[in-house]
Amino acid sequence: xxxxxxASPYSRQDAHYYSSSNGRRxxxxxxxxxxxxxxxITLVVLLALAGVGVWVWLxxxxxxxxxxxxxxxxxxGTTIQAVIDKGYASPKAGNLMAVDGSxxxxxxxxxxxxxxxxxETSDPATKLAKDADVKIADGGDVTENYxxxxxxxxxxxxxxxMDASSYYNGSxxxxxxxxxxxxxxxxxxxxxxxxxxVTKQPIAAGYHTYTANVGNDKVxxxxxxxxxxxxxxxxxxxxxQDNGAKATFFEIGNQISNNADVVKALSxxxxxxxxxxxxxxxGSGQGVNLTYMTADEQVTExxxxxxxxxxxxGTKVSRVFRxxxxxxxxxxxxxxxxYVTAEVGWDIDTKDWSRPGVSAIVTALESVKxxxxxxxxxGGGDRSQSVEALKEALPVLKSQGYSFITIxxxxxxxxxxxxx
Numbered sequence: 001x002x003x004x005x006x007a008s009p010y011s012r013q014d015a016h017y018y019s020s021s022n023g024r025r026x027x028x029x030x031x032x033x034x035x036x037x038x039x040x041i042t043l044v045v046l047l048a049l050a051g052v053g054v055w056v057w058l059x060x061x062x063x064x065x066x067x068x069x070x071x072x073x074x075x076x077g078t079t080i081q082a083v084i085d086k087g088y089a090s091p092k093a094g095n096l097m098a099v100d101g102s103x104x105x106x107x108x109x110x111x112x113x114x115x116x117x118x119x120e121t122s123d124p125a126t127k128l129a130k131d132a133d134v135k136i137a138d139g140g141d142v143t144e145n146y147x148x149x150x151x152x153x154x155x156x157x158x159x160x161x162m163d164a165s166s167y168y169n170g171s172x173x174x175x176x177x178x179x180x181x182x183x184x185x186x187x188x189x190x191x192x193x194x195x196x197x198v199t200k201q202p203i204a205a206g207y208h209t210y211t212a213n214v215g216n217d218k219v220x221x222x223x224x225x226x227x228x229x230x231x232x233x234x235x236x237x238x239x240x241q242d243n244g245a246k247a248t249f250f251e252i253g254n255q256i257s258n259n260a261d262v263v264k265a266l267s268x269x270x271x272x273x274x275x276x277x278x279x280x281x282x283g284s285g286q287g288v289n290l291t292y293m294t295a296d297e298q299v300t301e302x303x304x305x306x307x308x309x310x311x312x313x314g315t316k317v318s319r320v321f322r323x324x325x326x327x328x329x330x331x332x333x334x335x336x337x338x339y340v341t342a343e344v345g346w347d348i349d350t351k352d353w354s355r356p357g358v359s360a361i362v363t364a365l366e367s368v369k370x371x372x373x374x375x376x377x378x379g380g381g382d383r384s385q386s387v388e389a390l391k392e393a394l395p396v397l398k399s400q401g402y403s404f405i406t407i408x409x410x411x412x413x414x415x416x417x418x419x420x
Contacts, residue, residue, distance in 0.1 A: 063130040074128065080114055080136065081124035089136035097143045098191035105190065110139030144190045153181035153198060158206030160420060164329040167345060169420035170210040171373040172411070174342040175333050178205030201417045207333060208419040211347055212410045214371040218401045221373045221410045222247040223344065225276055225322060226353075226380030228259035233266070233378040235387045241269060243394040245404035249378060250276035250322040250344070253308035260312050267313050272406035274344070275305035275321040288325040295335045302336050320344055320407050344407055346375035352386040353377050361389035366396055373410070 062075050067088045074083060083089060094109030114121055114136045116128065128134060155178040160166065167173065181202030187194045222240075227233045228251050240247055249266055251273060256263055266273055277290070278301050285293045290301060302321060310316050319341040323332075328343045350364040361376075368374055376386055394404075 060130065065128050065132045065134060067134045068136060078128050079124060080126045080128065083128070084112065084136065091136050092138040094139040094141040096190065097141050098193050099144065099146050099186045099188040099195045100193045104144050104188065109142040112139045113137045144188045146186045146188045149185050151183055151185065153183050153202045155180050155202035156204040158204040158208060158419070160207045160209060162207050162329055162333050166209055166420065167326055167328060171345045171347045172212060172342055173209050173328060173345060175207050175337040176203050176205055179203040201414065203415050208415055210416050210419040212371040212413045213416050214413050218370050219403050219405045220368050220370065221407055222376065222404055223346065223373055223407065224249045224376050224378035227251050227378040228255055228262040229379035229383065230259060232383035232387060233262050236378050236390060237266060237269060237271065239387065239390045239394065243398060245394060246270055246406050247404060248272040248274055248407040250274045251309065252276050252280055253278040253305035255379070256308045256312050263309070263312050272408055273309055273313065273317055274407065275302065275309060277301040277321065277324060278304035278308070281324045289327040290323055291327055291330055291332050298332055298335050299339060302339050318408050342411060344373065347372035348374045350374065350376050352383070352389065353380065355382070355385050358385050358388045358392070361385055362393045365389060365393035
């Protein structure tokens with residue numbers, strides 16, 4: 001009988017073994033242990049690849065941009081200068097201009113002008129993002145750097161006539177002690193050229209007669225004499241306010257105390273209150289001409305007229321006045337020079353004082369030109385025609401682009417370099 005091995009709970013065929021530390025193999029519990037390391041490695045590799053892919057997608061090494069309407073592929077971080085260097089655009093540089101307007105250096109100006117997604121830049125280091133829309137054009141001219149100095153322009157002395165006929169050479173009359181002007185001298189750092197510009201005109205000493213040079217400004221100065229008057233001054237004020245207009249009222253001093261509220265209303269509304277002397281040159285001036293008076297009487301007429309305004313308004317007003325009848329000539333000019341800034345005449349006389357009819361006054365008003373002074377009256381009699389004419393003419397002048405300013409505002413335009 002063959003020899004039989006004793007029965008064993010393990011069959012050699014299906015037994016599982018494990019190795020111990022002494023090298024001997026031992027049967028296991030029947031389950032093979034599987035390692036998780038390959039799975040982890042695979043996941044790590046996949047995540048790394050995905051991360052790289054996302055990074056590359058977010059940070060592509062090259063991409064498309066549009067340059068002057070054409071699509072071009074450029075390296076990431078490409079600058080405007082780089083696409084110019086590669087010939088994708090060929091802007092022409094502007095010139096470096098000398099201070100006198102001539103060309104100091106051909107092509108020495110702005111190298112180009114670009115817009116990147118609608119934002120203008122001239123910085124060549126500007127980086128272009130993916131899908132950027134870039135427009136590159138020729139550069140502009142640039143003025144050279146320069147040094148600037150300021151120096152005085154000495155004033156001269158006017159030899160203008162002070163006789164009666166000179167009064168109508170212009171609507172503004174002033175006697176000046178003389179005032180130096182000012183000019184700037186710019187010297188180019190590259191060209192070495194110089195340019196001199198007068199920034200403030202000198203005012204010659206002596207008498208000046210002129211009409212304001214207001215350039216392209218459509219401004220006129222409405223003026224009213226012989227008030228304040230109880231009713232017509234207030235009516236005229238209302239019309240001016242309705243039309244957004246300012247004006248100057250040359251009022252008679254001895255009429256102010258009885259109409260103080262009217263004068264205060266004028267000032268509160270932004271109107272200028274000037275003097276038309278104390279009593280319109282009554283007495284030796286025969287009610288019309290200061291030159292008939294003595295020097296002391298002339299000074300009194302002027303100073304008392306201003307004092308009446310100042311005491312009513314509680315402030316010192318600017319010293320502009322209108323001589324009765326436009327009689328401002330001869331020694332009168334130098335006599336009252338210390339007490340006044342300017343005497344104000346007119347360019348347009350509406351002759352409303354003679355009551356020529358509303359249409360005649362309107363026609364005169366609508367003939368005005370920029371910088372001119374208009375003569376009207378708010379007192380001294382029935383001024384109903386003046387009131388009605390203003391109601392009709394001011395809206396028309398406004399529609400033509402005119403605005404209405406005070407004499408003080410008109411004087412700010414300065415004395416022209418040449419006066420009569």
